[in-house]
Amino acid sequence: MYGMLLESVQHFIQLEYGEETWLAILESVGYRNTVFRTHHIYPDELIMKLADAAVTLVANGSTRQDFLRFFGRCFVRYFSHYGYEKFIKVCGRYFCDFLTGIDNIHLQMRYMYPKMVSPSMYISHEDADGVLLHYRTTRNGFCPYLIGQLHQIANDFYGIPLTVEELPNTPFSQEESYQFRFRLNFDNRDYMAGRAACNGSLELGRINISNRGSVKTIASEKALSSLSSSILMQLFPFTLVFRPNLEIISAGRQLKNMFPGDMLIGQPLPDVARIRRPKLLFTWDNLYSLQKVLCEMEILPASQIERKNTRHLAPERADAVAHRGAKEESRRLLLQGQLRYLSDWDAMIFLCNPLAITYAAFFCFMKRIRINNLEDMDGMGLTINDLSLHGHGRDMVMAGWQHNSRLEDLYERAEERSQQLQQTYELQDEWKKRGDKLLYSMIPQSVADSLRSGTDPVDTCQAFESITVLFVELANIDEITATSPMEAVSCMNSVFSCFDNIIDQHSVYKVETVGKVYMVVGGAPETNETHVRDVALVALSFRDEIEKIVNSSEMSVHIRIGFHTGSAVAGVVGRKMPRYCFFGDTINTAARMQTTSLPGKIHISHNSFCRLQKLDGFVCELRGTVLVKGKGEMNTHWLLRYELPSIEEPK
The missing domain is CATH 3.30.450.260 (Haem NO binding associated domain)
Structure with missing residues (x-):
């Protein structure tokens, strides 16, 4: 189907249900951030998917058939933007005239939309109370869409109420085609x-x-x-x-x-x-x-x-x-x-x-x-x-013999420009996807989409009752930098790229890298109850992978890890170079756990230790009392390893 049908759906869903609802519908059907183009061809089943998504996301008790009828009415209300309502007005004085000539309208529309696969409709019976309409199409499930169009045309152009009754179908042997019969009831006396x-x-x-x-x-x-x-x-x-x-x-x-x-x-x-x-x-x-x-x-x-x-x-x-x-x-x-x-x-x-x-x-x-x-x-x-x-x-x-060569030349130019425009649209979509990927790597997707919709950055701030914050530092990178700065950059890139691959396998969020420090958060921006476990597994993976790198190469690098669990506030602040930042004492305490840690060790606070004790498999060791800057003395622990719980065999 041509994009004009989908443009009408987009326009009126945005108008009646809001921009956020439309964006959610697009995302649910896999067309996030898509702008439909009038003369572009889209899959026929897309409009069905949009109707199903609307049923789920618009909580008004409507069914798929209800939304398909709504989409049909939207198309009739929308095509006035292109001047097609003038074409409908001159089709006939009566609604029955329009129904009689609707198949001829489709024939004429093929000039503007040469790839259009139009249905076939004709009237087999007329009386003072309505007509019998036959509808044949290669698409299945579009009857409600047609009914919505007929209702809107009868109301807008002829000012008459219309009721539609679907009748039993007659046999039709042609493959890949569907036949339907409708009794259209309206005042046809004039x-x-x-x-x-x-x-x-x-x-x-x-x-x-x-x-x-x-x-x-x-x-x-x-x-x-x-x-x-x-x-x-x-x-x-x-x-x-x-x-x-x-x-x-x-x-x-x-x-x-x-x-x-x-x-x-x-x-x-x-x-x-x-x-x-x-x-x-x-x-x-x-x-x-x-x-x-x-x-x-x-x-x-x-x-x-x-x-x-x-x-x-x-x-x-x-x-x-x-x-x-x-x-x-x-x-x-x-x-x-x-x-x-x-x-x-x-x-x-x-x-x-x-x-x-x-x-x-x-x-x-x-x-x-x-x-x-x-x-x-x-x-x-x-x-x-x-x-x-x-x-x-x-x-x-x-006339055609005299002007044909000129028209052919114009047509070839139009085809060439159409192809160039299509390539431009495809390139635009590709760069848009790249931009989204880059943006989502810096700001959480939910926050970025909220900012796109016009939300003020301050309004994106959110308080979290419990999150786990982890810091990991390359302990001896300064020594490498003193001897070979390029080698230090290469070392940091290798280590941080390894960390990126690890966090992709867990439900944690990478906040930022500042110098030689790498920051990870669990439980935000998407809240979950397993953030302590997730961060602990990430910390163990960081330590184990660095040991493998050191043992398998000449790279000599050591890391210090520390994490803490508590409450915090997060959001985007500023308008230039916006960043998703975390604020609160929890971040300071987590940073102290990392700075007071030892190379190759995972230093955790007492809050995190207590939560890990409620989980099976994590082995910790008491470090003792540590003097923490700005905190005084604190009881802390070492996270040693994770052992999978053994399953006892039935006797």
Whole structure:
């Protein structure tokens, strides 16, 4: 689907539920910080995911179907930004007129959205209380979305209340397609009255066809001269006439020229043509219900029609037909027009023109039909003289021949610019992800997102009742710096990179590195009850990894570790070079544990020791009374190791 549908969802969720709700919905569907683009193609299932996320995050008791209907209403309310509401207003005086022509609207929208996969809709029954609407689509689950659109259009453009009732589906054999039927209930009396009045004033009589092939018109007030059926077929040179059994009984002059020997006459319509739009089964009842819908049919090449009867031909003739069919495979005639049932004929007439001529030369290249010049017309077996004088086909072909090269050049430039724009968007997304990664490495994600939404930095400050703060220092880095500064930098980079890999495996947060000191916090900014255990395991991993580095290389480095448990306050302060900082006596005490520690040792406060004693596996040793600057004498301990609790085997 095109991004315009998702833009409408974004606009009205932000408007009615707030920016924070929309950002949470985007994050839950994996599109965090995404800006939807109007002409970009997105997965069809994305709108379903947005509806499911809205059900979870918007606590108003709505279901997925409720939000899909809301999304449909949002689209109708939103497309006025592009001026499409003017297009809807001129579709018809009545809501029934709009429903009748909605399939034609989708056909016209393909010019602006060439990759659009539009559904097919038509009306099979009309009465004073509503209509019966048929809906066919390749997408499953979009019925509530369509219902929301219909409700909004009926209310905004026609000022009528609408109720929709879904009816049991009829069988539909086409793969990857879904068919639905809806009874739309609304006040349709004005439309029916207007149609009855129009039929009464314009009716001239009935049309009869005689055995001689002549047409006689009997006027209600004044008789008209008889009209020959041959003249009718000349006026509409691509016309097809067929019976309720779908047997073709007559064809226009040009079709007879393209299919000589009355090849089409007497053939079943499904054997010589395929209905391209709307997509439905080729039956009389279905075709009868399409009298107000713009239809497209594809006429098969003459060789392919002839090939169906090759079993009755001589082998040499059959081979010639097959060889000619391979060359003519691309020469398929596309017809677009209207089906009309003539009761006195008891037949259906398809009044149409070639689709390729109708779209050539202004829009044809957008549809990739490639009938853009006179040479292509000749390849299709068509000439300008084949087109009706009363139509616009001749003018459009000649104009297309003169302007086609210019349009092709403009189209290629537009395609190139579109690709450049797409690459720019992709590059923008990539750099945005890099920026987010860098930002989240300095500030916690929850805090960074809060700042993005406009929160004042001071408002991000939060008090924590219990956290564990760890400091680790490279004890002898000054000695290395005195002899070789670059070696000291390389040593610090190796050690701190090793520490970064370790904390990624635990629920702790790296606050900062200041000089030769590395600071880690457990229990903040995301609170948890296992922060003492997490920090203790990190401290042991730091010590063990440094021992491995020293034993496996010539690097001689020692670390001092200390941590303490207590309360603190954290948040972002300042506007330039913002940092997520911790404040309180707990940080000072943890720093004293580190400075009074010994190389290769983990020094912990009595608070942390008491909490570790409640956990299994941690082995500690009393250090004794230590004089701590600013604290006086304190009882502290050494953290020695972590032993996995043994599991006794059942006797």
